[in-house]
Amino acid sequence: MTRQATEDDAKQIAELLKPHVESKVLLHRSTEEIKQNLDKTLVDVDAGRVxxxxxxxxxxxxxxxIRALAISPATQGHGIGKRLVLAAEQMALSLQTERPMRFFALTYTPEFFERCGYARTTKDMFPEKIYEVCNFCLRKDDCHEIAVQKTVR
Ligand SMILES: CC(C)(COP(=O)(O)OP(=O)(O)OC[C@H]1O[C@@H](n2cnc3c(N)ncnc32)[C@H](O)[C@@H]1OP(=O)(O)O)[C@@H](O)C(=O)NCCC(=O)NCCS
Structure with missing residues (x-):
């Protein structure tokens, strides 16, 4: 079941992100940062576990x-990632009325996003991200993430 994240989920979200942070696939987020963004975070829950x-x-x-996407290793490949991305888009569309809405992600798995309707593009299409985030990233000179985008009209 996919639902909005609550404060009680923050610890499990941090645990889910941890191995992907350690393998440098995702950037570190403190439990505090996770808690501050709960209103824009979804979780998928199975038998009470995130x-x-x-x-x-x-x-x-x-x-x-679309950021901090992670599926537990044991449940990957069962459509949960795609369900979460599509649900996240719907949440964004319900939070903001401006159209078209442009979605993007920086990822090492562009193939997954292509299965969700995204197309590969270049990071310079998102100067907002580069000015506000990438320029302050420790890995900015050695970043191999691929930009993907989708426009919803
Ligand atoms: C990448 C990730 C989010 C995919 O989630 P998932 O639940 O395993 O993926 P799904 O089962 O929803 O797959 C949806 C589609 O994408 C495809 N897909 C999933 N992972 C893929 C991969 N690594 N390479 C190619 N295709 C992939 C699936 O085959 C499926 O295709 P279909 O629609 O034709 O059936 C998950 O593997 C993960 O958490 N990886 C580690 C963290 C990470 O890389 N996060 C993304 C950073 S932006």
Whole structure:
């Protein structure tokens, strides 16, 4: 079941992100940062356990990043990631009325996002992200993430 994250989920979300942070696939988020963004975070829950999570970050009312997406290793490949991305888009569309809405992600698995209707693009399409986030990232000179985007009209 996919639902909005609550404060009680924060610890499990941090645990879900941890191995992907350690393998440098995702950037570190403190439990505090996770708690501050709960209103823009979804979780997928199975038998009371958080098995997937995704967050939204708006750069403008019509530019939204899909961020901190992680599915527990045991449940990958069962459609949870796709369900979360599509649900996150719906949440963004309900939070902001501006259209078209542009969604993007920076990822090492562009193939997954292509299965969710995204197309590959270049990071310079998102100067807001580069100015506000990438320029302050420790890995900015050695970043191999691929930008993907989707526009909803
Ligand atoms: C990438 C990730 C989110 C995918 O989630 P998932 O639940 O395993 O994926 P799904 O089962 O929803 O797959 C949806 C589609 O994408 C495809 N897909 C999933 N992972 C893929 C991969 N690594 N490479 C190619 N295709 C992939 C699936 O085959 C499926 O295709 P279909 O629609 O034709 O059936 C998950 O593997 C994960 O958490 N990875 C580690 C963290 C990470 O990389 N996060 C993304 C950072 S932006």
């Amino acid at each position: 098995v997937g999570t995704v967050s939204l970050v708006f750069f403008t009312p019509s530019l939204c990043e």
